[in-house]
Amino acid sequence: MKKMISGVCIILLAMSCQKGNTETVVTTKAKTQDEKTLKIEGSWKLVYGEIKEKDSVQVKDLSKTDFVKIINKSHFAFFNQNKESSEGFYGGGGSYTLKGDAYVEKLEYIGMESIRNHEFPFKVKVVGDTLIQFGKEEVKDAGINRDIIEKYIRIK
Structure with missing residues (x-):
């Protein structure tokens, strides 16, 4: 049982550290900054x-x-x-x-x-x-x- 819980924790940890999640956060942040730029031209x-x-x-x-x-x-x-x-x-x-x-x-x-x-x-x-x-x-x-x-x- 302890091995099974440890295995699940390792899998969850690995999934949360994936590179794709980091890129999604950066992309979302960049869009938010662009949306705040005033379009006065x-x-x-x-x-x-x-x-x-x-x-x-x-x-x-x-x-x-x-x-x-x-x-x-x-x-x-x-x-x-x-x-x-x-x-x-x-x-x-x-x-x-x-x-x-x-x-x-x-x-x-x-x-x-x-x-x-x-x-x-x-x-x-x-x-x-x-x-x-x-x-x-x-x-x-x-x-x-x-x-x-x-x-x-x-x-x-």
């Missing part, structure tokens, strides 16, 4: 924009304008196009870093010199085909100190 259209400055809240009127943001592996660009005329067109862009949900834009290309090369730290969240970006825009030299919330949908 792509073309995005602004569908909601909110600016909180001092004691006021302003919601952007997007009925007469298209605001688009394009993000690749290392850079972003944005432009605003009035639907009815060429007036009010503006754009900008630069490089960015993304670590977890911490997204920092370095605005390198913009008409306003006072904000050129400034870094703007945000948090981002992707839910399905929606990108949510929020944070504080603060540039003392330009008199900018506001919190923003922007919601984009992926352009297909």
Whole structure:
């Protein structure tokens, strides 16, 4: 009886040490890490924009304008196009870093010199085909100190 129990224990021990089980755990772990990576690359259209400055809240009127943001592996660009005329067109862009949900834009290309090369730290969240970006825009030299919330949908 003791030999039989010892034999079963040895077989169970050998089965638990098989190489295949270790590879399965590593593969599962790798998939989990990939699933957590934010998928922000792509073309995005602004569908909601909110600016909180001092004691006021302003919601952007997007009925007469298209605001688009394009993000690749290392850079972003944005432009605003009035639907009815060429007036009010503006754009900008630069490089960015993304670590977890911490997204920092370095605005390198913009008409306003006072904000050129400034870094703007945000948090981002992707839910399905929606990108949510929020944070504080603060540039003392330009008199900018506001919190923003922007919601984009992926352009297909």
